[in-house]
Amino acid sequence: MISSTPTQRPISTTSRYLHKVGSRYFTYLEIAHPADRILLVDSAALVTGRMTAKVLVAGTIVHVDNRYLAVWVRERSAWKFIAYQPTPIIIR
Secondary structure, three states: OOEEOOOOOOOEEHHHHHHHHHOOOEEEEEEEOOEEEEEEEOOEEEEEEEEEEEEEEOOEEEEEEEEEEEEEEEEOOEEEEEEEEEEEOOOO
């Protein structure tokens, strides 16, 4: 089960997220997701980086700028995506 925990909105389940994608509630217009560092620990990979995007949300363009941590686990010779934690970058 995927669970999204945005910083300013309630938690969204996989079904809600997929419904929003399918109904075009939001559409990713541009996205960049480079990895800055990959740390391998046993059968896990911790990936950090910055994700920027331009997203159309309910007809309004929103710019996203996050640092992230993604967690992957190697199972049976394949990598499985386990968790993703974004943290918004706030420029003051």
